[in-house]
Amino acid sequence: MSQTASQSIRPLTLTIQGGVDKDGHPDGVPSMEIARGEIIGIVGPTGSGKSTLIADIEQFAWGDTPSGRRILINGLPPAPELRSDPRKKLVAQLSQNMHFLADMSVGEFLRMHAKSRGKDPALAERVISLANTLTGEPVNPSFQLTILSGGQSRALMAADIAVISDSPIVLIDEIENAGIKKQEALRLLAGEGKIVVVVTHDPMLALMASRRIVMKNGGMVKVISTNEEEQKIFKDIEKVDGWLASLRETIRQGEAVS
Amino acid sequence: MKMVVAAGTPGSGKTSVLMHAVRDLIRAGHHPALVKIDCMWTEDDARFKRLDVPVAVGLSRDMCPDHYAIYNFQEMMDWAAGEEADILLNETAGLCLRCAPYPDKALAICVIDVTTGPNSPLKVGPLLTTADAAVMTKGDLVSQAEREVFRERIIEANPGCRIIEANGLSGKGSAELAELIRTWPDVEGEMVLRHNPPLAICTLCTGELRVSKEHHRGVLRHLDGFMEYVGE
Ligand SMILES: Nc1nc2c(ncn2[C@@H]2O[C@H](COP(=O)(O)OP(=O)(O)OP(=O)(O)O)[C@@H](O)[C@H]2O)c(=O)[nH]1
Numbered sequence: 001m002s003q004t005a006s007q008s009i010r011p012l013t014l015t016i017q018g019g020v021d022k023d024g025h026p027d028g029v030p031s032m033e034i035a036r037g038e039i040i041g042i043v044g045p046t047g048s049g050k051s052t053l054i055a056d057i058e059q060f061a062w063g064d065t066p067s068g069r070r071i072l073i074n075g076l077p078p079a080p081e082l083r084s085d086p087r088k089k090l091v092a093q094l095s096q097n098m099h100f101l102a103d104m105s106v107g108e109f110l111r112m113h114a115k116s117r118g119k120d121p122a123l124a125e126r127v128i129s130l131a132n133t134l135t136g137e138p139v140n141p142s143f144q145l146t147i148l149s150g151g152q153s154r155a156l157m158a159a160d161i162a163v164i165s166d167s168p169i170v171l172i173d174e175i176e177n178a179g180i181k182k183q184e185a186l187r188l189l190a191g192e193g194k195i196v197v198v199v200t201h202d203p204m205l206a207l208m209a210s211r212r213i214v215m216k217n218g219g220m221v222k223v224i225s226t227n228e229e230e231q232k233i234f235k236d237i238e239k240v241d242g243w244l245a246s247l248r249e250t251i252r253q254g255e256a257v258s
Numbered sequence: 259m260k261m262v263v264a265a266g267t268p269g270s271g272k273t274s275v276l277m278h279a280v281r282d283l284i285r286a287g288h289h290p291a292l293v294k295i296d297c298m299w300t301e302d303d304a305r306f307k308r309l310d311v312p313v314a315v316g317l318s319r320d321m322c323p324d325h326y327a328i329y330n331f332q333e334m335m336d337w338a339a340g341e342e343a344d345i346l347l348n349e350t351a352g353l354c355l356r357c358a359p360y361p362d363k364a365l366a367i368c369v370i371d372v373t374t375g376p377n378s379p380l381k382v383g384p385l386l387t388t389a390d391a392a393v394m395t396k397g398d399l400v401s402q403a404e405r406e407v408f409r410e411r412i413i414e415a416n417p418g419c420r421i422i423e424a425n426g427l428s429g430k431g432s433a434e435l436a437e438l439i440r441t442w443p444d445v446e447g448e449m450v451l452r453h454n455p456p457l458a459i460c461t462l463c464t465g466e467l468r469v470s471k472e473h474h475r476g477v478l479r480h481l482d483g484f485m486e487y488v489g490e
């Protein structure tokens with residue numbers, strides 16, 4: 001292990017080397033390489049290990065997590081500082097958490113987060129205006145973080161990742177249940193040329209991915225590539241989803257649907 | 259013998275993190291022994307015993323648990339040596355934030371819970387500022403942004419310390435902690451504390467129960483910060 005991948009290399013590929021499932025049987029997918037610009041889905045029943053796989057990627061597992069998986073960047077083991085130093089971090093993560101616990105104002109918190117990532121604190125305002133495009137109820141910089149609703153918190157977390165964290169690898173754990181515009185949020189987080197890994201139960205988001213990893217009993221059992229048939233179905237789902245969204249909006253506005 | 263002192267407020271995750279690290283140390287061929295110091299009661303010994311390693315408990319009762327630990331370090335080391343251990347891990351009670359029971363040659367670890375909010379690194383005082391490593395726990399309950407802000411606050415409080423993001427439930431970070439323990443130098447010769455314990459002694463320390471100024475003597479501080487010696 002003489003060479004390690006460091007920050008100076010914009011990551012081009014992320015490799016997941018298989019480990020074991022909950023019973024210690026090897027992953028059905030021995031190795032998987034993900035390139036820049038790709039959106040990868042993770043699907044599977046509840047408790048099947050989706051969040052665990054995301055966590056393996058987030059911490060650049062090196063055989064030191066229960067799954068025994070290894071993560072490589074450009075085919076090399078990542079340098080230790082990439083694991084921890086937020087200024088060098090390659091990974092931004094939107095976890096399953098729906099609330100903030102820090103007792104401070106939205107503006108103060110975002111400025112401090114920008115500072116921890118070595119960014120301009122003035123970015124806080126952009127985060128807030130972007131968050132407000134994802135949620136119905138606007139967030140104000142003077143609000144306390146702890147009073148935000150689940151949807152407002154998730155919108156703020158997503159916008160924070162897009163603007164402040166801005167890392168080349170983005171991990172998303174279930175964005176669909178947050179009450180925010182899921183498709184916009186995913187497009188926003190995907191940005192340009194990033195690697196995006198998204199855990200989802202939502203057919204539309206799953207089909208926005210070029211490939212999806214199927215989880216079962218803690219293991220990666222197979223990888224499905226989105227085929228032409230599925231892409232056609234995606235167009236139909238998109239229409240249905242747009243229709244549902246407009247109905248939802250009509251009802252929210254207190255009008256009768258026709 | 260290596261010595262590790264793990265401090266941190268009650269419930270911060272000291273036992274959970276140490277249990278994972280001890281498993282890693284055993285796997286690497288080491289023989290760790292554990293001592294839990296608490297005030298009145300603890301069940302941490304029962305948890306540690308599940309790992310099949312030598313475990314001892316010290317209850318400080320009327321004494322400050324940190325003072326009690328400091329007073330008894332040599333005895334703990336002698337006990338661990340008798341158990342043929344090569345690493346002594348000491349979990350403190352973590353109540354007195356004014357004391358930091360870290361001998362200079364031991365590996366001093368401050369376990370700190372991120373859900374306590376970004377101001378807590380500034381509150382825990384010498385427990386954090388004189389530690390070699392800060393182990394952040396419960397990161398699974400907050401967003402990445404909150405973890406990063408918390409980390410920034412730890413660096414403000416103790417710029418030189420190593421930060422390990424751990425999870426007491428999943429064991430995340432324990433491999434990194436175990437490696438830090440394994441590579442820490444053995445303790446030998448005389449050890450001194452990194453931080454001076456609280457000043458002096460007052461009548462409260464010797465059992466006076468009545469509240470307010472007129473009943474007390476000693477080196478005492480007023481609400482406005484003024485400190486004076488009251489007495490003969
Ligand atoms: N969610 C979450 N819970 C944790 C984590 N680490 C510990 N806990 C929980 O926090 C509680 C307290 O953990 P302990 O390990 O007993 O804490 P401690 O610091 O040893 O507590 P005392 O010895 O009583 O001072 C337990 O219920 C743990 O399961 C973590 O990383 N995430």
Ligand SMILES: Nc1ncnc2c1ncn2[C@@H]1O[C@H](COP(=O)(O)OP(=O)(O)OP(=O)(O)O)[C@@H](O)[C@H]1O
Nearest residue numbers: 020021022045046047048049050051052066067218
């Ligand atoms: N490869 C593995 N080896 C050992 N344990 C595992 C493995 N994968 C998952 N687990 C354990 O299984 C449990 C459930 O996993 P996880 O939370 O990742 O599921 P999930 O698919 O995200 O579920 P949900 O849909 O409810 O969010 C966790 O306790 C996790 O530690």
Ligand SMILES: [Mg+2]
Nearest residue numbers: 050051096173
């Ligand atoms: Mg999950």
Ligand SMILES: [Mg+2]
Nearest residue numbers: 272273302349
């Ligand atoms: Mg404990």
Ligand SMILES: [Zn+2]
Nearest residue numbers: 322324354357
């Ligand atoms: Zn004390």
Ligand SMILES: [Zn+2]
Nearest residue numbers: 459460462463
């Ligand atoms: Zn006193």
